[in-house]
Amino acid sequence: MADLKRTPVFEAYSRYGAKTIDFGGWELPVQFSSITQEHEAVRTKAGLFDVSHMGEVDVKGEGALYYLQRLTTNDVSKLAVNQAQYSAMCYPDGGTVDDLLVYKYADDHYLLVINAGNIDKDFAWMQENLTDNVTIENISAQTAQLAIQGPDAERILQKLTTTDLSQIGFFRFERNVVVDGVPCLASRTGYTGEDGFELYMDADKAEQLWHTILEAGKEDGLLPTGLGARDTLRFEAKLPLYGQELSKDITPIEAGIGFAVKVDKDVPCIGNDVLKAQKENGAPRKLVGIEMIDRGIPRSHYPVFVGDEQVGEVTTGTQSPTLKKNVGLALVKSEFAAIGTNLDVEIRGKRLKSVVVAAPFYKREKK
Incomplete structure (x- = not known):
């Protein structure tokens, strides 16, 4: 895989049995053990992700x-x-x-x-939209990010720091959290539907910390986790992936993240007129959950029909490791978005039956 970018943790992957793939120009691990095993670890114990490509x-x-x-x-x-x-x-x-x-x-x-x-x-x-009295700097190359996710994430990470992690609330962060001697920004946002932390640090410290965290969590069942499980986890929690649920052709309202769109703030954002109209009058399309009735797995970009009319397409689909069902997210015309609506998904030239169901497919029980 010549010319692919690599994260500062790349050299450590092989020690843990990583299978790597080209992900948007980066050579990243799709799995270490198996996608199902890693998915299960994050839902029940904890998983560690190298997300330094962000x-x-x-x-x-x-x-x-x-x-x-x-x-x-x-x-x-x-x-x-x-x-x-x-x-x-x-x-x-x-x-x-x-x-x-x-x-x-x-x-x-x-x-x-x-x-x-x-x-x-x-x-x-x-840069194109820069306004007065602001400087912006792309610090991606010198910054690494590791994410530990799962119900045991806090307990495992707490072994390596004197900062009381229980005091970092959801969508909060602390800037000077020292983890095994490495200064980090520690935040609690998550992209898996589980509790957990993101650690941002200088790129040259990431590989050392990767090994340290895995060692600290070994007895607790912490697993190194790849992009495969990251995708199935975020999908079950209905967290969007850019290029699938979101794109230059899909608005945040259509994608179901209208909660992150504030159309009446003092300084309107770029695109505000369109977003406001969609919030007030409804968007032409809507992201819905679907469950297959016929046997088949809905995959990204498969067309969705009602009768002979194509009414949308699948954005993400898989066999859900948690539910053991073939489910998907589909962007469809709003008039076909109601729960219980029958939709046909074209899979390898055949129209197979599915039904619109409630999503997210998974919600963790809050303690």
């Missing part, structure tokens, strides 16, 4: 808040220091540039975390 952009200056209000769909003015926020960036037509996280360090200092495959495109968009 992008990070530093935003500073007295104009930072105005800039981010215009750039992103959520209301950044509502953030407290050490709080994170899920958001999106949109084009003027409402299509999605990317979904992202905004971390507030101070009134004039923020960190944006963006998707790996979009780093160059996103940064160009941010």
Whole structure:
């Protein structure tokens, strides 16, 4: 796999039996043991992900808040220091540039975390829309990120730090958490439907910490976890993946993340008119859960029909490891989005029956 980018943890993969694939120009592990085993570990114990391919952009200056209000769909003015926020960036037509996280360090200092495959495109968009008194810096190359996810994540990570992790609430973070001697930003957001932490650190410290965390969690059943399980986990929790549930042709409202779109804030975001109209009048399409009635697995981009009319397509689908059912997410015309609606999915030239069901497919029980 020549010319693929690699994370600072890459050299450690082989020790744990990784099978790597090309993921958006990066050579990343799809699995270490098996997708099902790793999925199960995250749902019942814990898994460790190398997500150092993700992008990070530093935003500073007295104009930072105005800039981010215009750039992103959520209301950044509502953030407290050490709080994170899920958001999106949109084009003027409402299509999605990317979904992202905004971390507030101070009134004039923020960190944006963006998707790996979009780093160059996103940064160009941010530069193109730069406003006064703001500087932005792409710090992706010098920043690594590890994520430990699952019901035992806090207990395992607590062995390696004196910071009381129970004090970091959901969508909160602390900047100077020392984990086994390595200074980290530790946040609690998650992309699996489980509790857990993201650790951001200098790239040259990531491989050492990867080994340390796996060793600390060995007796607890912590497993190194690849992109395969990351995808099945986030899919069951109905967390969108850019390029599937979100794209330049799909608005955040259509994708079901309207909660991250605030259309009445002081500084309207780019695309606000379209987003506001969709919020008020309904979007033309809607992301729904589907469950197969006939035997077959719905996969990304499979067309969805009602009678002879194509009414949408599958965005993600698999056999859910938790539910043991063939399920999918599909973007369909809104008039066919009601629970109980029968839809046909075209799988290898055959139209197979499915039904619209409630999603997310999985919700963890809160303690």
